Amino acid sequence: MKLRKGDTILVISGNNAGKRGKIIQALPKSNKVVVEGINIRKKHVKPTQTAPQGGITEFPAPIDASNVMLVCNKCNTPVRIKINRLENGERVRVCRKCGREVS
Ligand SMILES: [Zn+2]
Structure with a gap:
């Protein structure tokens, strides 16, 4: 995979097409990347000792590397x-x- 953490990318297909963002995690094994602010999912979290409130947290889910293009810096x-x-x-x-x- 040619993408790395810290790269700026443009999403070229899917629900987030046209958006730009920064890669916060590269997953070469599954050929996916996690991009800041792209493909936000909500997760319902039960209260635990580390998060006593529980509730809903938002996090960016991985998207396929073939759906993004590297933006040359x-x-x-x-x-x-x-x-x-x-x-x-x-x-x-x-x-x-x-x-x-x-x-
Ligand atoms: Zn260039």
Whole structure:
């Protein structure tokens, strides 16, 4: 998966299409990402010792990585990226639009 925690993404399909957000968790095994403010679900929580009030909490649920596009932090555009391997074996992600490295 080409997405990492901290990346800004644009949602391209589903209920949240067109929204931008920041990845707060990447789940490479299931090919999903959790994005700040996107795909908010409500969970009814019973009172426990750590949360004595219980009640309803809202949390962002994971969405499929194929439904989002990385927004290049250099040209501020949703782009496809390619992986370049440097001579020292390090992999860097390169924006296909502006050709610069996406950090
Ligand atoms: Zn770019």
